[in-house]
Amino acid sequence: MSRKHVPLRTCVECQQVRPKRELVRVVRSPQGEIDVDEKGKAAGRGAYLCRSRGCWERALARERLDHALKTKLTAEDRERLLHYGRQLDDTPAVATSSAQPKGGSRKEHEASATLEG
Numbered sequence: 001m002s003r004k005h006v007p008l009r010t011c012v013e014c015q016q017v018r019p020k021r022e023l024v025r026v027v028r029s030p031q032g033e034i035d036v037d038e039k040g041k042a043a044g045r046g047a048y049l050c051r052s053r054g055c056w057e058r059a060l061a062r063e064r065l066d067h068a069l070k071t072k073l074t075a076e077d078r079e080r081l082l083h084y085g086r087q088l089d090d091t092p093a094v095a096t097s098s099a100q101p102k103g104g105s106r107k108e109h110e111a112s113a114t115l116e117g
């Protein structure tokens with residue numbers, strides 16, 4: 001049984017754990033430059049955020065990235081990251097995976113009436 005290992009990462013804003021490729025990495029390079037690292041391979045300290053506009057806006061507003069990257073983002077950095085975040089959808093893009101249960105076993109949970117007395 002060989003199972004592919006899926007690296008998981010946590011969004012620094014909403015704390016949701018997701019497969020690494022569903023998140024966007026923000027990196028602080030060894031030179032101290034902040035950048036969006038879409039390939040997730042740049043050297044430096046990284047922090048992950050959902051591909052969700054809301055997470056980017058909140059993370060920047062609450063200085064979550066500053067903490068995660070142990071640095072102080074400049075106004076320019078913020079501007080750039082916010083700009084990146086705003087082109088994303090507001091809701092995290094959930095890839096329609098094949099991880100759906102095979103049809104047929106539809107369990108209907110009927111609200112069982114509480115019998116009292």
Ligand SMILES: [Zn+2]
Nearest residue numbers: 011014050055
């Ligand atoms: Zn998030």
